[in-house]
Amino acid sequence: MNKSTGATEVTILFARQPIYDRQHRLAGCELLFRPCPRAEALTEPFDGDLATRQVILNAFRETDIRKVCENTPAYINFTANALRGEIPFDPGDIVIEILETVEATDEVVAAIEHYRQRRYAIALDDYRLTDAGHPLLPFADIVKLDYPHYGDDELPALVTQLRHRYPYLKILAEKIETLEDFLYCREAGCDLFQGYYLARPSRVERERLSEKHFEILQLLAELNRVDASQDELAETIGSDDFLEEQLLGIVNSTHFDCREKITSVAMAIDALGQRRIRNLASMLALAKLDDKPCSLQKLALDRGELCQGLADNLAETPISGFTVGLFSILDAFFQRSLDEIFDSLPLPRVLKEAVLEHRGPMGLILATTLHLEQGELEDLDWAALAEQGLTPEQVSHAQQQAIENSDMFF
Structure with a gap:
């Protein structure tokens, strides 16, 4: 996919990380992007603000983003700077994913409230706390739990806390690499699951090939x-x-x-x-x-x-x-x-x-x-x-x- 930005023709490479529901149905895709005006530019430092604002949101037409994500919401990472301005997509087409590096400043909270009023869904990325105390949680529709970060008993306890305090919050477990991971997180009460577990065989002992x-x-x-x-x-x-x-x-x-x-x-x-x-x-x-x-x-x-x-x-x-x-x-x-x-x-x-x-x-x-x-x-x-x-x-x-x-x- 190409997009002209000034005098430079930018090539955009992207990856889709699937997000599934409890029945393995596709419920969304996180889109990861890498703009590069030439092949060797891929080794240069990556500007997240550029990826979100200047290239990604302007390079994808509405029909493109729906096609890429198979008519499910596109989860797109936003830095604090990227939250400024308007988004050229309908609220049903994307989920605004707030990176873990974003601080809950007055400006950030105001921007999130602005988007929520326009019915955009807000997701908190890479959540690693063991309680429901994150200052941006009251503004979130989805929280993405960093599954490998939690011990055996920590994840179910955290899900219980989140459910009690924010009953309508959707809980997404990310970095799910095996079917066993999926089953554990589903049993713990998670709603959505991101990772490549479907593409890998189970570790469960198998019978002979039928x-x-x-x-x-x-x-x-x-x-x-x-x-x-x-x-x-x-x-x-x-x-x-x-x-x-x-x-x-x-x-x-x-x-x-x-x-x-x-x-x-x-x-x-x-x-x-x-x-x-x-x-x-x-x-x-x-x-x-x-x-x-x-x-x-x-x-x-x-x-x-x-x-x-x-x-x-x-x-x-x-x-x-x-x-x-x-x-x-x-x-x-x-x-x-x-x-x-x-x-x-x-x-x-x-x-x-x-x-x-x-x-x-x-x-x-x-x-x-x-x-x-x-x-x-x-x-x-x-x-x-x-x-x-x-x-x-x-x-x-x-x-x-x-x-x-x-x-x-x-």
């Missing part, structure tokens, strides 16, 4: 064979009644606007291309795991689309970028390590090296995608990306395109 799960893994491997012809792909999909029926239903929906009714997988491949049909079929194969939340499937789709968008800029792609992204998250679907999954399937070495070791150009693509996904914008290896011909502008464009492609499927 026959159904192994069949789905084999189906995924067959769908993503690098040497599969168009006829072989059509045969693989056609041999599975669920895949064929669901895929034809999607292809004939208004999303794709085909000129004639598609009545066979072969026709679908002719109309949309082998790559698109393979990706759709792979997502439908994962949909057979009906015990997994839709949010996990959406995360897998987002990762696959971004890997594909970045890989499209490479001179050579020995394997599909979508396949690399999709297979990198299979551990969360099957509750097995990626090493165990890869050992059980006849997969090409280039895929194993990219996913398990982040080796080669496709490994770099996956590593870049994971950094963007997890908000680790400072860790992007711009020198390595430049060697592969990737610029910040291309990375930003790939992000935008991935969001549009994901929205088409979901």
